[in-house]
Amino acid sequence: MLRSFLAAVLLLAAAPALADESTFSITIKDHKFEPAELTIPANKKVTLVVKNDDRTMEEFESKELRREKVIPGGQEAKIHVGPLKPGRYEFFGEFNPKTARGWLVAK
Amino acid sequence: MLGAAVIVFRETLEAALIVSIVMAATVGIPGRNRWVGAGVLAGIGGAVLVAAFAATIAAAAAGMGQELFNAAVLLAAVVMLGWHTVWMAGHGRTLASEVNAVGRAVAEGTRPLWALAVVAGVAVLREGSETVLFLYGIAAGGQDGAAALFAGGLVGIVAGALLGAALYLGLLRIPMRHLFAVTNWMVMLLAAGMAAQAANFLVQADLLPTLGEPLWDTSFLVSDDSLAGRLLHTLVGYVSEPSGIQLLFWAATLAVIGLAAQAVGRATPVRSAS
Numbered sequence: 101m102l103r104s105f106l107a108a109v110l111l112l113a114a115a116p117a118l119a120d121e122s123t124f125s126i127t128i129k130d131h132k133f134e135p136a137e138l139t140i141p142a143n144k145k146v147t148l149v150v151k152n153d154d155r156t157m158e159e160f161e162s163k164e165l166r167r168e169k170v171i172p173g174g175q176e177a178k179i180h181v182g183p184l185k186p187g188r189y190e191f192f193g194e195f196n197p198k199t200a201r202g203w204l205v206a207k
Numbered sequence: 208m209l210g211a212a213v214i215v216f217r218e219t220l221e222a223a224l225i226v227s228i229v230m231a232a233t234v235g236i237p238g239r240n241r242w243v244g245a246g247v248l249a250g251i252g253g254a255v256l257v258a259a260f261a262a263t264i265a266a267a268a269a270g271m272g273q274e275l276f277n278a279a280v281l282l283a284a285v286v287m288l289g290w291h292t293v294w295m296a297g298h299g300r301t302l303a304s305e306v307n308a309v310g311r312a313v314a315e316g317t318r319p320l321w322a323l324a325v326v327a328g329v330a331v332l333r334e335g336s337e338t339v340l341f342l343y344g345i346a347a348g349g350q351d352g353a354a355a356l357f358a359g360g361l362v363g364i365v366a367g368a369l370l371g372a373a374l375y376l377g378l379l380r381i382p383m384r385h386l387f388a389v390t391n392w393m394v395m396l397l398a399a400g401m402a403a404q405a406a407n408f409l410v411q412a413d414l415l416p417t418l419g420e421p422l423w424d425t426s427f428l429v430s431d432d433s434l435a436g437r438l439l440h441t442l443v444g445y446v447s448e449p450s451g452i453q454l455l456f457w458a459a460t461l462a463v464i465g466l467a468a469q470a471v472g473r474a475t476p477v478r479s480a481s
Contacts, residue, residue, distance in 0.1 A: 145413075155347070156344040156347065157261065157340050157341075157343075157344050159337065159340075163426075163430075163431040163432065163447070163448070164448060166407050166410075166411075166420075166421075166446070166448070166450065166453075167411055169265075169273055169274070169411070170261055170265060170273060170337070170340060171265070172261055172262040172265055175262060175265065175266070177265060177270060177273075178270045178271070179411065180410075180411060180412070180413040182420075183417075183420070184420070194214065194337075195214065195340075195341050195344060197210070197214070198210065
């Protein structure tokens with residue numbers, strides 16, 4: 101049942117995932133974001149590809165961006181963001197909030 | 208250790224509050240402990256499963272599996288909460304008009320408890336899976352002071368559960384006559400907040416438009432990270448910087464459940480006490 105659910109869900113999500121957007125990469129290493137500050141175009145949808153190089157899971161979270169996503173160790177995750185008004189938006193790693201902090205700067 | 212306690216406390220709190228509301232909404236119904244207990248246990252089991260398959264879920268649906276899974280689980284809870292409210296509207300008046308305590312207990316015994324059991328289970332599943340992932344990460348990472356972090360996690364669970372218990376005991380102080388009205392509203396607001404959260408996951412998966420992001424910013428009043436912000440988030444769906452689609456889902460859920468309950472309530476004749 102889970103498999104058919106996932107298959108149905110796959111069909112649902114496959115089309116919009118291919119939409120044309122600009123892509124930006126962030127890497128998590130030693131529970132820190134690299135780069136910790138990333139400039140993206142304002143008023144435009146972008147996709148963040150967050151790669152977790154640590155062995156442990158991390159949750160990419162941002163109240164200001166209204167995003168939360170668990171990223172297993174050694175995997176990467178796509179996170180759709182925006183369109184954002186110009187400004188600074190903070191994000192953090194929920195599981196390591198002291199070290200894993202970063203900002204998106206929409207210009 | 209404190210950091211771990213805070214992280215786990217946040218996750219536990221939301222589930223504990225939801226379970227408290229469910230318990231308050233079922234006061235006096237025979238078998239409710241069994242039903243809600245089973246829901247919570249199933250939720251814990253589900254949380255471990257979801258955590259174990261986190262990588263599989265994350266990779267599903269072209270990388271949007273997590274968002275779709277969360278949205279689906281939340282919307283299922285919304286349907287259950289809505290159904291409970293509408294059912295109550297059809298039977299609540301009969302209950303209130305029956306003076307006979309025995310008749311009342313029997314009538315209430317027929318209430319669909321499994322709907323609320325599912326809600327309790329879903330709440331524990333969602334929040335619990337993150338706690339499991341977090342604690343597992345500590346255990347697997349072999350960090351220094353893993354034992355202290357684990358202890359912190361336990362403190363967080365206990366603190367969250369205590370706050371949930373406090374809400375429940377507080378609700379019990381409301382006179383029986385008003386308790387159902389209060390819990391009915393709480394259940395509806397809970398459903399609205401969950402619908403808004405589901406909408407946000409669908410935006411994150413790029414399946415819904417944001418319809419304005421954000422509409423306003425009240426973080427200077429109540430920040431999402433504060434305890435008050437977290438309580439309000441769970442109880443009424445508070446978000447300091449909501450998007451248009453979140454507001455739309457929130458309002459539409461309240462309106463649909465409210466109108467359906469009203470229609471059912473009007474269609475149900477008030478039975479006189481006999």
